[in-house]
Amino acid sequence: MIEKKDSLAIGEYIKNFARKHSLFVLAYGTGCGAIEIPPTMTSRYDAERFGIRGAATPRQADVLLITGYLATKTLKRVIRVYEQMQDPKYVIGFGSCTINGGMYWDSYNTINSLDKYIPVDVFINGCMPRPEAVISGFVKLQEYIQEGKADGWRKYQNNIEEYRENQKRIIKNWRMPDYNL
């Protein structure tokens, strides 16, 4: 990218470098996978050496970490949180449940594929993924950010109607603020 000698490309390269090395993570920890987040963040696996640190609120966060299954009730909150985050924002689906439902695939009140409702940049499979797997997922996200491939937020903006249709199929009583781009 930097070989192009294009000033905009160089600016984008520097921005992506900063975004890659500074990921503020908002862990949406209602699933069972949340138990793997404390060891990832604390002394043993120490995710802070990659510039990954926890964010307190959605407004400050860059990465939304969905740890495990999502009930149809919590999906609404996840969408609300995702839309409150500031662009560029990334989503990591954590565990098998976010990929295909995992052990809850025929449950009556969980969603199966998270990617239909909000755009997911990186999936980490496993039930549960160990902290090594979580860190390797973050490193993969960093690679995508540097290459400019982690553009789920742009995909969400462009295909908002399609995503809304899928979301409203699950959430019957839709009373949410509009997503202003």
Add this chain to the structure above:
Amino acid sequence: MNWSLILGITITIITAFTVGMFYGGISRKVTARIQNRVGPPIWQNFLDVLKLYSKESAIHHGWMQHLGPLWAITASTATLMFVPILNNGQFYQNLNFSGDLIFLMYMMVFGQLGMALGAGQTGNPNSAIGVSRGLSQMVGYKVPWLLALVAIMVQYKATSITGLIELQNQIGWLMFASPFAFIAGLLAFIGMMHYSPFDIVFAPSELASGPPSEFGGKYLGLMMTSGSIFTFAKLVLFVDVFLGGASNILELLLKTFVIYMIPVIYGIVSPRYRTEQSIRYFWGWPTFFGVIGMLYAWYMIS
């Protein structure tokens, strides 16, 4: 137009930003090493700020929300302008005048006030709780801080920081010449840095980071910039008043670093206070030493 003044101000602001950011990074590294982690690199805060400034969207809650971070950074820079960075030389003298110590007592409050107004506009309940806690805590640590500074001003009949520095060239550092005021000032200073155990304002897991909880992206970047400049200004003020200032930049970095490490290392091993515990702490021993410092000053001049 006084170009050397403008050049000096520019260099001062850049120095304050760089040093404050590096100190923040070092504090994160020290915290990590004490917790037996590797920790982020010491330039991590620069990457954080650069990332926050390159965010592409921004929220709108109202005018005061936009003005709050700007107010904070204006107040930090203004505080920095009135603190003489080095003892001698044209650069780094900036805008100080006789009586600037009294002015600075007022000026140092304005940043937090701006942030309080900006946070109030966002309507987040966590922000409101954080603001009320911050103002309560300010009532706590301002008492020993003012007692310490007033004791010094009364004892040496000087209200300008450059005057105090010149005085310390003759009689030695004020931390030895008026030790009680120094102890009160240091204990208040630990609270002013908002590190644990006095991080009740920004408590991340309890209040969701308090006042800046609705501020993301560029606003948060402005707040981090303002915070690093203000940290440097406070450190230099403390060094100027109690540790005799510094005649070159290396001496300044050494002295400010030693002072900066006191709240950091005290904070790592201390859990967070509750609001009333924090205020009770400041109105206890620090205020006691402040009163002793006033009596000492009165004894010395009479």
